[in-house]
Amino acid sequence: MDHESRAAVRRLALVLLFGGAASPAFAHTIEGAGGFAAGFAHPLLGPDHLVAMVAVGLWGAFLGPPAIVLLPITFPLVMALGGVIGIAGLPLPATETAIALSAIVLGLMVALAARPPLWLAALTVGAFAIFHGYAHGRELPDDANAVAFAAGFVIATGLLHLTGIAFGLLTRWPAGRIAVRAAGGGIALVGIGYLGGLL
Amino acid sequence: MSAFMRGVADFALPTHLLAVVVLGLLAPQHAARFPILALIELAAGLLAGSLAVVLGVGENPASTALLALAAIGAAAVIAAWPLPAPITGLFAFVVGAALPLNAPPQEITMARAVLAQAGFALAALAAFAIVALIVLSATREWQLVGAWIAASAILVLALRLAR
Numbered sequence: 001m002d003h004e005s006r007a008a009v010r011r012l013a014l015v016l017l018f019g020g021a022a023s024p025a026f027a028h029t030i031e032g033a034g035g036f037a038a039g040f041a042h043p044l045l046g047p048d049h050l051v052a053m054v055a056v057g058l059w060g061a062f063l064g065p066p067a068i069v070l071l072p073i074t075f076p077l078v079m080a081l082g083g084v085i086g087i088a089g090l091p092l093p094a095t096e097t098a099i100a101l102s103a104i105v106l107g108l109m110v111a112l113a114a115r116p117p118l119w120l121a122a123l124t125v126g127a128f129a130i131f132h133g134y135a136h137g138r139e140l141p142d143d144a145n146a147v148a149f150a151a152g153f154v155i156a157t158g159l160l161h162l163t164g165i166a167f168g169l170l171t172r173w174p175a176g177r178i179a180v181r182a183a184g185g186g187i188a189l190v191g192i193g194y195l196g197g198l199l
Numbered sequence: 200m201s202a203f204m205r206g207v208a209d210f211a212l213p214t215h216l217l218a219v220v221v222l223g224l225l226a227p228q229h230a231a232r233f234p235i236l237a238l239i240e241l242a243a244g245l246l247a248g249s250l251a252v253v254l255g256v257g258e259n260p261a262s263t264a265l266l267a268l269a270a271i272g273a274a275a276v277i278a279a280w281p282l283p284a285p286i287t288g289l290f291a292f293v294v295g296a297a298l299p300l301n302a303p304p305q306e307i308t309m310a311r312a313v314l315a316q317a318g319f320a321l322a323a324l325a326a327f328a329i330v331a332l333i334v335l336s337a338t339r340e341w342q343l344v345g346a347w348i349a350a351s352a353i354l355v356l357a358l359r360l361a362r
Contacts, residue, residue, distance in 0.1 A: 080349065083354045147212075147217070147351065150358075
């Protein structure tokens with residue numbers, strides 16, 4: 001096994017590790033929770049959030065440099081702005097619909113191997129990040145643990161992007177490319193399930 | 200737990216860690232050697248902040264200032280701006296000064312308070328040195344970590360200002 005293959009296997013192991021940790025069989029809301037662990041668990045416990053985060057990484061890896069770095073940087077920054085809107089209590093209509101749509105659109109981008117210009121990819125990811133951030137911002141605890149909570153959920157979001165990137169690097173091989181596009185299709189289906197109220 | 204170790208534990212607050220990690224990411228950017236000047240400036244800031252605590256500075260906005268510094272520093276990390284050494288030094292000094300002001304020791308005697316402050320300062324310097332050494336030794340996309348820190352700091356600042 002050459003160095004590149006070993007590195008790919010290590011990345012895949014990371015994917016499985018995070019995938020296992022991110023069990024979707026829980027409710028999204030954490031009652032009365034605060035602190036880093038609660039914040040970290042927050043994006044992992046909402047399957048619609050989770051698959052969209054992974055899709056951002058997958059798409060970034062599919063597009064290659066510089067998108068592989070730019071998209072996962074764009075998302076948390078714009079997500080923070082969405083969080084500010086949520087914290088300020090400003091209305092943002094159809095948040096849950098937009099989050100489900102984000103999974104559909106980003107999943108389809110991967111499934112269809114879409115290669116738009118970099119600015120358009122960043123704009124698409126950023127537009128959806130506002131809604132994800134808004135949903136998180138509405139649930140930030142109003143206590144001393146807010147910093148730890150925010151850091152926890154931002155880092156979990158980032159690690160989900162990295163999980164998507166790690167899996168997306170399989171596109172170097174023909175079979176891996178099929179697997180990644182299939183994963184994109186699966187993510188889109190999860191989004192359709194949420195949009196249709198089936199999940 | 201000894202006063203010294205309580206000081207070390209006092210440093211382990213998320214706000215402190217965000218600010219010091221950003222400084223650790225920022226200082227060695229585009230530098231081939233360990234940023235010793237930033238370390239000295241951080242130590243000087245810690246000393247100044249500790250003296251201010253001894254002089255009895257009351258309630259202050261150090262926590263908000265640290266979050267704002269973390270967000271600003273993270274923005275520079277994301278943009279990969281090679282900040283001039285004096286600016287980085289000033290940033291290190293201000294972070295260092297704000298840290299003790301955000302966590303004054305709760306010890307009864309002066310001797311124990313000094314020990315706690317020493318533990319706090321050593322923890323801050325060690326955290327900065329560890330992050331800076333990691334950044335120097337590993338060429339990675341540190342902008343990603345900067346984005347995480349900026350997002351966390353922006354969210355909490357918004358929460359503080361809104362509620």
